[in-house]
Amino acid sequence: MRGLVLNEEDGKVSATVREVASEELPAFPVTVRVIYSTLNFKDAMVVAGLGRIVRSYPHVPGVDLVGEVLEDRSGSYRPGELVVVTGFRMGEATWGGFSGQARVKPEWIVPLVPGLTPRQAMAIGTAGLTSMLALHSITGAGVVAGDKPLLVTGATGGVGSIAVAIAHASGFTVMASTGKASEHDYLRSLGAAEIIDRSELSKPPSSPLEATRWCSAIEAVGGSTLAKVISGTAAGGVVASVGNASGNDFCASVLPFLLRGVQIHGIDSAQASLEARHRAWNDLATLLDTKLLESMTEEIGLDEIGEAVNDMLAGRVRGRLVVRVAED
Ligand SMILES: NC(=O)c1ccc[n+]([C@@H]2O[C@H](COP(=O)([O-])OP(=O)(O)OC[C@H]3O[C@@H](n4cnc5c(N)ncnc54)[C@H](OP(=O)(O)O)[C@@H]3O)[C@@H](O)[C@H]2O)c1
Structure with missing residues (x-):
C-alpha cells in the first residue's frame, strides 16, 4: 500500500x-x-x-x-x-x-452515518465535527437565535466554512470574519449574512466591555482575536474556543464573565465522547446541504x-x- x-x-x-x-x-x-x-x-x-x-x-x-x-x-x-x-x-x-x-x-x-458517502464524511472530518460540537456547546447553554448574529472567525477555513453553514441552517444569523476579501461571495453562499474583516477583530479590545455585537461565537483564530471576541459578546453568550490559527496566548479581562455572564467553552474534538460524536455526526448529516458541502x-x-x-x-x-x- x-x-x-x-x-x-x-x-x-x-x-x-x-x-x-x-x-x-x-x-x-x-x-x-x-x-x-x-x-x-x-x-x-x-x-x-x-x-x-x-x-x-x-x-x-x-x-x-x-x-x-x-x-x-x-x-x-x-x-x-x-x-x-x-x-x-x-x-x-x-x-x-x-x-x-x-x-x-x-x-x-x-x-x-447513513446518508453520507465516504467522501462527504471526510469533507466534514475533524473540522466539521469540531464546528458541530462548538454549536452544540452554544445551544446547550441556552443560546437561541435572536437579534444579534452568531460570529464565526477564520470563516473561510475548514472549521469556519462548516460552522457558517450549520449555524445558518440552525436558524442563526451568521456574521463571518475573514481576512480574504476575495471570498465574501463564497461566505454568503454558505449562509453568512454579514462579513467583518479579520483585521477588525485581531486588535486587542479597546475596553473590557465593548459594545455587544454577537450573541455567541465559534472562534477558530485564538490570540488577541479571542480577547476581542469575548469583549463584544452579548450577556449570557458563549464563546466556543476551537482554534489557534493566529496564536495561543491571549490577554483578557474577567469583566465580561462577571458582568455579562459570558462563558468560554473549550472544544476538544479529539477526545469527545462517542455519545457526543454520534449526536454531532447525525446532526451534521441532517443540517449540511450536500451541494454546499461539495462547494x-x-x-x-x-x-x-x-x-x-x-x-x-x-x-x-x-x-x-x-x-x-x-x-x-
Ligand atoms: N479544538 C479542536 O478540536 C480543533 C479541531 C480542528 C481544528 N482546530 C483548530 O481550529 C483552527 C482552524 O482549523 P482549520 O482546519 O479550519 O484550519 P484552516 O482550514 O487552515 O483555517 C484557518 C483559517 O483561519 C484564518 N487564519 C489563518 N491564519 C490566520 C491568522 N494569522 N490570523 C487570523 N486568522 C487566520 C483563515 O481564515 P480567513 O482567511 O477566513 O480569516 C484560515 O483559513 C486551527 O487552529 C486548528 O488547529 C481545533
Missing part, C-alpha cells in the same frame, strides 16, 4: 510517499482499508514538523479517515463495514489516515499534500481538503 511517511533527521522533518508494509502498522485490533482522509490544520503542522506534536518517527500523519473494515480481532466490526475515525491522537501519537491501510482501536470508531471541498492525492500544507499554514486554503488515499 502507498502512504505518506515522515522521517526526522537533525531536527528536520521530511515527507515521502512510499510503499508501507502492513507489518509497519500499529498493533491495534481493527484493520481498515482507508478510502479517504483529510488535511486539517493539525495535519499541516505535523507534516511541517511544527509544534512538537509527533514524538516518534517514522510516522504516518492523518487525524481523520474513512474506510472499510478488513479485519477486527476485537469482534466489534464486520469486514466490509464503512467506518470513520477522527482524533484520539491518531495521526499524532499513532499512525493515521495517510496510508492505504490503518490499524485503530475499536473504541475510536464511529460507523459511517467548499477540494480533493487532492497523497502526492499533493506537501504543497497543500504550505498553503494551509499560510492561511491560503478555502474550505476543506479531502485526501484521496485508496488507489482503485
Whole structure:
C-alpha cells in the first residue's frame, strides 16, 4: 500500500510517499482499508514538523479517515463495514489516515452515518465535527437565535466554512470574519449574512466591555482575536474556543464573565465522547446541504499534500481538503 511517511533527521522533518508494509502498522485490533482522509490544520503542522506534536518517527500523519473494515480481532466490526475515525491522537501519537491501510482501536470508531458517502464524511472530518460540537456547546447553554448574529472567525477555513453553514441552517444569523476579501461571495453562499474583516477583530479590545455585537461565537483564530471576541459578546453568550490559527496566548479581562455572564467553552474534538460524536455526526448529516458541502471541498492525492500544507499554514486554503488515499 502507498502512504505518506515522515522521517526526522537533525531536527528536520521530511515527507515521502512510499510503499508501507502492513507489518509497519500499529498493533491495534481493527484493520481498515482507508478510502479517504483529510488535511486539517493539525495535519499541516505535523507534516511541517511544527509544534512538537509527533514524538516518534517514522510516522504516518492523518487525524481523520474513512474506510472499510478488513479485519477486527476485537469482534466489534464486520469486514466490509464503512467506518470513520477522527482524533484520539491518531495521526499524532499513532499512525493515521495517510496510508492505504490503518490499524485503530475499536473504541475510536464511529460507523459511517447513513446518508453520507465516504467522501462527504471526510469533507466534514475533524473540522466539521469540531464546528458541530462548538454549536452544540452554544445551544446547550441556552443560546437561541435572536437579534444579534452568531460570529464565526477564520470563516473561510475548514472549521469556519462548516460552522457558517450549520449555524445558518440552525436558524442563526451568521456574521463571518475573514481576512480574504476575495471570498465574501463564497461566505454568503454558505449562509453568512454579514462579513467583518479579520483585521477588525485581531486588535486587542479597546475596553473590557465593548459594545455587544454577537450573541455567541465559534472562534477558530485564538490570540488577541479571542480577547476581542469575548469583549463584544452579548450577556449570557458563549464563546466556543476551537482554534489557534493566529496564536495561543491571549490577554483578557474577567469583566465580561462577571458582568455579562459570558462563558468560554473549550472544544476538544479529539477526545469527545462517542455519545457526543454520534449526536454531532447525525446532526451534521441532517443540517449540511450536500451541494454546499461539495462547494467548499477540494480533493487532492497523497502526492499533493506537501504543497497543500504550505498553503494551509499560510492561511491560503478555502474550505476543506479531502485526501484521496485508496488507489482503485
Ligand atoms: N479544538 C479542536 O478540536 C480543533 C479541531 C480542528 C481544528 N482546530 C483548530 O481550529 C483552527 C482552524 O482549523 P482549520 O482546519 O479550519 O484550519 P484552516 O482550514 O487552515 O483555517 C484557518 C483559517 O483561519 C484564518 N487564519 C489563518 N491564519 C490566520 C491568522 N494569522 N490570523 C487570523 N486568522 C487566520 C483563515 O481564515 P480567513 O482567511 O477566513 O480569516 C484560515 O483559513 C486551527 O487552529 C486548528 O488547529 C481545533
